[in-house]
Amino acid sequence: MTVLNGKGVLDGIAIGKIVFYQRKGQEAVKRHVENTEEELRRYQDAKEQEAADLKKLYEKALHEAGEKSAKIFEIHQMILEDIDFCDAITDTIKSERVNAEYAVKKACDTYIQTISAIDDPYLKERAADIRDISQKLIGILTNSESDTFTSEEPVIIAADDLTPSETVQLDKSKILAFITINGSVNSHTAILARSMNIPAVVAVGEELGLKYNGNNAIVDGASGRIYIAPDAETVRLFSERREAKKAEQEQLHSLKGKKSVTMDGKEINIYANIGRPEDVEAVLRNDAEGIGLFRSEFLYLGRETYPTEEEQFQAYRSVAENMQGKQVIIRTLDIGADKQADYFEMPKEANPAMGCRAIRICLTRQDIFKTQLRALYRASAFGNIAIMFPMIISVGEVRAIKQIIHAVQLELSGEGAAYNPETKLGIMVETPAAALISDELAKEVDFFSIGTNDLTQYTLAIDRQNPSLEHFYDAHHKAVLTLIRITAENAHKNGIFVGICGELGADLSLTETFLRMGIDELSVSAPCVLPLRKKVMETRMDR
Numbered sequence: 001m002t003v004l005n006g007k008g009v010l011d012g013i014a015i016g017k018i019v020f021y022q023r024k025g026q027e028a029v030k031r032h033v034e035n036t037e038e039e040l041r042r043y044q045d046a047k048e049q050e051a052a053d054l055k056k057l058y059e060k061a062l063h064e065a066g067e068k069s070a071k072i073f074e075i076h077q078m079i080l081e082d083i084d085f086c087d088a089i090t091d092t093i094k095s096e097r098v099n100a101e102y103a104v105k106k107a108c109d110t111y112i113q114t115i116s117a118i119d120d121p122y123l124k125e126r127a128a129d130i131r132d133i134s135q136k137l138i139g140i141l142t143n144s145e146s147d148t149f150t151s152e153e154p155v156i157i158a159a160d161d162l163t164p165s166e167t168v169q170l171d172k173s174k175i176l177a178f179i180t181i182n183g184s185v186n187s188h189t190a191i192l193a194r195s196m197n198i199p200a201v202v203a204v205g206e207e208l209g210l211k212y213n214g215n216n217a218i219v220d221g222a223s224g225r226i227y228i229a230p231d232a233e234t235v236r237l238f239s240e241r242r243e244a245k246k247a248e249q250e251q252l253h254s255l256k257g258k259k260s261v262t263m264d265g266k267e268i269n270i271y272a273n274i275g276r277p278e279d280v281e282a283v284l285r286n287d288a289e290g291i292g293l294f295r296s297e298f299l300y301l302g303r304e305t306y307p308t309e310e311e312q313f314q315a316y317r318s319v320a321e322n323m324q325g326k327q328v329i330i331r332t333l334d335i336g337a338d339k340q341a342d343y344f345e346m347p348k349e350a351n352p353a354m355g356c357r358a359i360r361i362c363l364t365r366q367d368i369f370k371t372q373l374r375a376l377y378r379a380s381a382f383g384n385i386a387i388m389f390p391m392i393i394s395v396g397e398v399r400a401i402k403q404i405i406h407a408v409q410l411e412l413s414g415e416g417a418a419y420n421p422e423t424k425l426g427i428m429v430e431t432p433a434a435a436l437i438s439d440e441l442a443k444e445v446d447f448f449s450i451g452t453n454d455l456t457q458y459t460l461a462i463d464r465q466n467p468s469l470e471h472f473y474d475a476h477h478k479a480v481l482t483l484i485r486i487t488a489e490n491a492h493k494n495g496i497f498v499g500i501c502g503e504l505g506a507d508l509s510l511t512e513t514f515l516r517m518g519i520d521e522l523s524v525s526a527p528c529v530l531p532l533r534k535k536v537m538e539t540r541m542d543r
């Protein structure tokens with residue numbers, strides 16, 4: 001038995017087989033070739049294979065999602081056969097005497113560059129299609145087209161690291177646990193693992209090698225330990241612990257339907273955070289009183305093109321309807337930093353956490369923002385939706401947002417579309433700037449939600465993604481707690497409600513502090529709702 005140590009992300013025990021996540025080889029490294037005929041033939045073969053794959057995908061989509069959805073694969077087929085695209089590839093192979101995958105990459109880059117210079121949303125979408133086609137071709141040519149893991153039974157997924165978009169695409173029913181070489185406990189992947197209720201251990205280091213692929217293991221999310229090839233006694237011990245944990249969970253379920261109120265009568269709302277419409281099931285199962293943060297950017301991740309207004313509308317509407325009148329706070333897209341979607345074609349930045357992310361993208365590229373706002377307002381006719389904006393630093397930003405909302409509302413009214421004009425608008429307080437001017441910001445909005453993950457990152461000047469700085473990353477730092485207190489005071493002074501939707505909301509050692517500050521709502525990952533309710537019910541503040 002080998003024991004590896006990392007950082008536990010979610011308390012829980014998993015026992016099963018380790019399977020390494022294989023990443024698509026998008027490396028199309030330039031190679032000089034003598035035999036260009038051979039490269040041309042490799043390209044033709046890859047093209048034929050991709051054409052056959054596309055045909056299968058078309059038929060599957062037609063069967064499962066209808067003609068409209070299947071159409072995309074027809075378009076891909078046309079691009080694959082496009083004479084100019086094909087000529088660009090074969091000409092490069094012949095004239096530069098290079099390998100086929102490099103020629104595909106070059107043709108793709110040239111096309112995208114040309115298209116990007118033209119301000120046309122239709123062409124921009126095609127750019128993503130060209131990239132998709134090219135990546136698949138390169139995948140075939142480099143024998144590395146699998147971008148995921150395949151397994152019949154649930155397994156422990158091991159990887160160097162997982163991006164949020166990779167995590168979101170995984171089939172949850174096949175995952176027992178995540179274990180990663182790198183990664184930090186404050187990253188979005190860790191947050192996703194928590195909300196999916198999957199035990200995870202990150203930052204295990206290089207000892208977590210490919211040699212363990214296929215080995216049986218135990219993952220202990222509480223201690224951050226991984227037991228590889230465990231002996232029978234260890235398996236027995238952890239199986240017992242796992243059963244005890246299950247029993248503990250069941251006990252908590254007796255708190256369902258109860259109010260989250262302290263022993264001396266102070267009530268607080270406990271909401272849940274979600275990333276995808278299907279997470280609502282866990283929200284209801286854990287009896288959250290609402291959704292305090294729907295990270296809408298997850299609708300934009302792990303795909304090749306922007307989600308359409310209709311797709312978004314259906315997603316928001318289904319969440320609002322399934323929550324049956326309970327409040328659903330949807331955050332507009334917070335793309336950027338670690339949450340990247342290639343088709344946004346954002347320029348590379350030296351310091352993305354401080355770069356063009358979240359509301360900065362929305363205010364710069366208003367077409368994207370308007371599409372989302374139209375979908376959100378249309379969905380507001382179907383439930384209790386509130387909209388919130390991330391990474392705010394000024395009153396000017398909030399006013400600019402309101403102007404765009406006004407234009408969107410006029411458009412919808414002109415079309416006779418139903419929407420709720422009284423939809424509550426709030427902002428995330430996740431920058432020290434927003435906390436310090438919260439008195440002014442409170443006059444502009446209906447609520448605040450404090451994002452302690454970023455608030456800690458920006459207050460302490462510590463990259464939340466950087467595992468080597470984790471022992472400096474102190475979310476209990478006096479400066480962070482002071483900014484939270486200032487924000488709560490200013491919210492109440494101006495008669496608006498204030499919640500916390502960062503991970504700190506689930507920190508039971510701070511529950512009493514937050515109650516004393518008068519925080520109105522704590523929004524946590526669904527599995528944390530009932531433990532938090534228990535903590536609130538055991539708290540007394542009148543002594």
Ligand code: PEP
Binds near residue numbers: 293453455501502503
């Ligand atoms: C936060 O910053 O605390 C937050 C809730 O937003 P995210 O974690 O998605 O950045």
Ligand code: MG
Binds near residue numbers: 390454
């Ligand atoms: Mg944030």
